Amino acid sequence: MQQIVTHTDFDGVVSGALLSIATEIRFIRFISHSQIWREPLSGTEVIADLPCPWTCQLWFDHHETNLKEMKQRGVKTEEIPGRFQLLDSCAHVIYDHYHEQIEFPDHFKEMIPQTDQIDSMNYQSVDEWLKETPVKMIASTTQLLKDEDYKSFLKYLLKLTKQLTKSSPIEIIQSDVFTNRYESFKNYKEYSLELLRKNHFFHPDDKNKAIALIDLSEFKTSPRMDKNFIYMIEPDADAVLLINSAFQNNVKTNTLKFSFGVNFTRSEKFNKVNAAKIFEELDIGGGHPKAAGGSIECESKKDKLKIKDYIIKEIIKRWNQQLKTEEKVIS
Numbered sequence: 001m002q003q004i005v006t007h008t009d010f011d012g013v014v015s016g017a018l019l020s021i022a023t024e025i026r027f028i029r030f031i032s033h034s035q036i037w038r039e040p041l042s043g044t045e046v047i048a049d050l051p052c053p054w055t056c057q058l059w060f061d062h063h064e065t066n067l068k069e070m071k072q073r074g075v076k077t078e079e080i081p082g083r084f085q086l087l088d089s090c091a092h093v094i095y096d097h098y099h100e101q102i103e104f105p106d107h108f109k110e111m112i113p114q115t116d117q118i119d120s121m122n123y124q125s126v127d128e129w130l131k132e133t134p135v136k137m138i139a140s141t142t143q144l145l146k147d148e149d150y151k152s153f154l155k156y157l158l159k160l161t162k163q164l165t166k167s168s169p170i171e172i173i174q175s176d177v178f179t180n181r182y183e184s185f186k187n188y189k190e191y192s193l194e195l196l197r198k199n200h201f202f203h204p205d206d207k208n209k210a211i212a213l214i215d216l217s218e219f220k221t222s223p224r225m226d227k228n229f230i231y232m233i234e235p236d237a238d239a240v241l242l243i244n245s246a247f248q249n250n251v252k253t254n255t256l257k258f259s260f261g262v263n264f265t266r267s268e269k270f271n272k273v274n275a276a277k278i279f280e281e282l283d284i285g286g287g288h289p290k291a292a293g294g295s296i297e298c299e300s301k302k303d304k305l306k307i308k309d310y311i312i313k314e315i316i317k318r319w320n321q322q323l324k325t326e327e328k329v330i331s
């Protein structure tokens with residue numbers, strides 16, 4: 001059976017809805033970026049907003065790191081049908097690819113610029129980010145919420161994707177399924193803020209308090225929260241670095257996970273910095289210029305503490321280096 005394989009986020013939802021209309025494939029699967037390498041794929045999938053592991057029927061993406069990684073592995077990306085373009089959302093890439101042949105429902109035209117804004121976190125202020133619009137309200141529900149099991153999350157994403165193929169965002173936010181979930185999101189937001197207030201700090205090396213650190217790696221369970229709410233508490237921080245332990249079957253492992261986000265409300269100031277480069281240089285991950293991350297397997301608990309401090313210091317150092325280089329270029 002043919003299937004669409006798309007990313008577990010809002011861009012993945014919109015991409016999935018557009019592709020389902022364009023290809024008439026009804027079977028949609030949501031997969032996270034790290035999961036795709038472990039999935040048994042036949043090579044006949046339509047893949048969106050994710051790297052294509054080896055081959056597929058159609059591939060749409062906008063992540064530069066994915067393209068680079070695929071080329072490095074010898075995947076002949078130019079021979080895979082579909083489209084890669086450095087736009088702010090994969091939904092935009094798909095919309096541009098098909099909109100001349102396919103008549104998408106009207107609401108998508110309005111949704112594409114907003115999906116661009118959401119997927120690239122392109123906001124001038126925290127207030128602009130938090131301002132409720134139907135599309136943004138829907139987007140805020142497309143993350144794994146606190147205490148939610150993964151299966152019901154995927155079920156919700158799928159339901160939303162199917163809804164979007166027919167209904168507009170304004171119609172969707174009036175549905176019961178949505179209102180309940182939006183309530184859960186608001187609780188999740190409150191919980192995130194509380195957790196951030198208690199657990200954020202700055203490293204002694206970081207004299208300018210540039211990078212707000214949230215270290216949850218010693219937690220017995222992995223608390224789910226959105227690190228971007230840190231800017232409601234530390235609006236002047238340049239960036240946020242979230243550190244978690246990886247869990248396997250609910251057991252904490254010695255793998256450290258790092259997730260770095262540049263302060264999206266000041267992104268113009270950081271035009272030249274590239275967070276993905278920091279993680280690529282450290283050889284632990286990649287991502288976007290403004291949002292990147294990585295993971296590293298440690299041998300023991302002791303090793304984990306050492307490596308954690310080393311990575312934090314390297315990120316602070318490399319962040320400062322990038323800022324300096326930028327200043328030189330400007331002056």
Ligand SMILES: [Mn+2]
Nearest residue numbers: 011049090119
């Ligand atoms: Mn995307």
